[in-house]
Amino acid sequence: MKKHGAYVVRFSELKEDTETFEYILEETFFQIFTSPEWESGKIRAVVTVAKRADGITLDFDLNGELTVICDRCLDAFPNKVSTHQVLFVKYGQEEEELDANVVVVSREENQVDLGRFIYEYLVLALPVRRVHPELENGHAGCNPEMLEKLKKHIVTEETGSTDPRWDELKKLMDKN
Numbered sequence: 001m002k003k004h005g006a007y008v009v010r011f012s013e014l015k016e017d018t019e020t021f022e023y024i025l026e027e028t029f030f031q032i033f034t035s036p037e038w039e040s041g042k043i044r045a046v047v048t049v050a051k052r053a054d055g056i057t058l059d060f061d062l063n064g065e066l067t068v069i070c071d072r073c074l075d076a077f078p079n080k081v082s083t084h085q086v087l088f089v090k091y092g093q094e095e096e097e098l099d100a101n102v103v104v105v106s107r108e109e110n111q112v113d114l115g116r117f118i119y120e121y122l123v124l125a126l127p128v129r130r131v132h133p134e135l136e137n138g139h140a141g142c143n144p145e146m147l148e149k150l151k152k153h154i155v156t157e158e159t160g161s162t163d164p165r166w167d168e169l170k171k172l173m174d175k176n
């Protein structure tokens with residue numbers, strides 16, 4: 001997992017018991033935290049860090065869009081993303097991620113990389129199926145040129161053995 005100093009919060013440096021950090025994540029973030037899930041993005045991240053007797057609570061609010069590839073026409077489009085996650089930081093012997101919402105850090109380390117968790121939460125926030133949203137007139141918002149190219153490709157493919165993924169795609173396109 002990639003780490004980056006720009007998004008590290010050192011708990012010993014917190015001035016208040018509760019502090020809020022806000023980031024506008026654009027090219028710089030998405031050049032560091034690259035993923036096969038997206039091409040780029042623009043996300044407003046608001047993270048509230050609260051000290052508690054038994055650890056630290058981090059409250060993540062992530063809103064914006066991620067540029068993803070459409071499952072139907074294979075063109076890129078901005079997919080709206082909005083998610084809220086809470087991360088509990090516990091103190092222990094060594095750093096260990098118990099699950100997406102619980103992490104153990106040592107007293108010496110006493111910090112977390114917000115970027116790493118923002119990255120994970122964005123991956124979780126993306127829908128399994130990603131297609132262009134419908135237009136106001138109810139038609140599919142897909143790129144017609146891309147669909148046309150794909151249709152030609154499927155026709156040539158059909159003479160050979162069929163790939164179930166293409167069959168699925170063709171069914172979808174026939175509906176439109």
Ligand SMILES: [Zn+2]
Pocket residue numbers: 070071072073074075131132141142143
């Ligand atoms: Zn599309």
